[in-house]
Amino acid sequence: MRQTISRSAMLPLLLCSCDGTRDVEPVTVGIGPDQMAWESPSGDLxxxxxxxxxxxLVWVLTSxxxxxxxFRGGIEAVAFGRHGDGPNEVRSALALVDRGAMGEITLWDAAARLYRTFSETGTLVSTWDAGRLGTVRGDIDIVTFGDPLRVATTTAGTVRAEYREAVTRAPDLWTGRLARFDDEGGVEHVVDFMELRGAPREDQSAGSILAPVPLWDVCPDDRIAVLDPIARHVYLAGASWETRDSLAVPWEVRPLTREDRMGYLRGQMEAELQGRQAGPEVQPMLERAEAGSRDQFAPSTPLGIDLRCAAGRVWVQEFDGESPPLGHGRLWWTISMGGQEPGYTRVTLPRGFRPYRISDSRMLGVVTDALGLQRVASIELPSALRSSRNQ
Structure with missing residues (x-):
């Protein structure tokens, strides 16, 4: 596939592709818990x-x-929604979608292949076709950090992936095709993940646990950021994939350790126990499972486990072995795209905080405590993590 790189991106690409880039010490920014503001009450979600x-309003989707x-000002103002097949009911709400008129909220009902828009009082306003997805394992979120069910909005519609094969394990995410869906029903395929440079060329049945997968998000300017974790590049696709920009990723991965594998297996066991913590009596069982399944794990930690795109900056979450099972810890990298060359920043977030939405000035996310109770919080980003026009 021919790749045309815009002139403005040539210098960043050349600078990032050289070995010396990896030797530059990145700027490190720490964000503490005192910088969080609570957006929901304690212990309710x-x-x-x-x-x-x-x-x-801060909208929250739960199961x-x-x-x-x-929520408005940390106080619940609205609550509605029932699972079912009735007129105002939803079969499987997986995501909130930023579409609809003022005072409306839209949900992606994946099981029904519909977007459903509700008023603030919970009355169904409209539905429209969400297009095909493919078959995705119901508990895929405990199998891989990759998100085959992600949906993001553009000014003209939505973006998400379609899968030609059933998604039951991490390597299956490479079978996806990322597509733009406009509000009139049109579909434009952006990129086939199997055509990325790092796509696997052979069977991936071995080494599939914690295996690297493509990650993506939509940027505020409607470009789509895609991480190829094997080729170690972030691509920014505009009107077409052929005119994409490209940025090399400078940070390194490390060999997956026994502790990483044990953490994953313990997390899987606790998921089967429906969140109850596994006691010390299961340790011998976990050790036997780890010894017998080493060839099923990837040899190295993944380059990234989540990706978010804000104005002028791509955020990539680093795998954290101390946050099992899938490594969603405190560590993120950002790649800023506002200057003549990209800048790299390593960011440490408050413990337990996981961002869902990142803008140029603000994060909105969820804090989970040791009991699994959750609370919505926001963080105003420091000037070092904003574009110059908003500082």
Whole structure:
């Protein structure tokens, strides 16, 4: 595939591709818990699937009825939503979608292949076709950090992946094709993940656990950021994939350790126990499982486990072996794209905080405590993590 790189991106690409880039010590920014502001009460939420700010409300999607909550000033103002097949019910709400008129909220009902827009009172306003997805394992979120069910919005519609094969394990995410869906029903395929430079060329049945997978997000200017974790590049696709920009990723991975594998296996066991912590009596069982499954794990930690795109900056979450099972810890990298050359910053977030939405000035995310209870929080970003026009 021919790649045309815009002139403005040539210098960053050349600078990032050289070996010396990896020797530069990155800027490090620490964000402490005192910089968080609570957006929901303590102890009321669990199993949060998505959060979003819209029309002065912080919207939260959970798995239990009522599964839609709206908070204003930290106080719940709205709660509605039931699972089912009735007129105002949803079969499987997986994400909040930033579409609809003022005072409306849209959900992606993946099981019904529909977007459903509700008023703030919970009345169904409209539905429209969400297009095909493919078959995705129901508990895929405990199998891989990759997110085959991600949906993001553009000014003209939505972006998400379609899968030609059933997604049951990490390597299956490479079978996806990323596509733009406009509001009139049109579909434009952006990139086939199997055509990325780092796509696997052979069977990946061995080494599939914690294996690297492509990550993506939509940027505020409607470009799509895609991380190829094997080729070690972030691509920024505009109107077409052929005119993409390219940025090399400078940080390194490390060999996967026994502790990493044990943490994953313990997390899997606790998921089967529905969140209850596994006691010390299971340690011998975990040790036997680890010894017998080493060839099923990837040899190295993944280059990134989540990706978010803000104005002028791509955020990539680093794998953290101390945050099992899938490595969602405190460490993120950012790649700024506002200057003549990209800048790299390593960011440490408060413990337990996981961002769902990142803008140029603000993060919105979820804090999970040791009991699994969750609370929505926001963080105003320091000037070092904002574009110059908003400092």
């Amino acid at each position: 669990w199993d949060i699937a998505d959060v979003m700010e819209r029309d002065g 239990a009825d009522p599964f839609v909550h709206g």
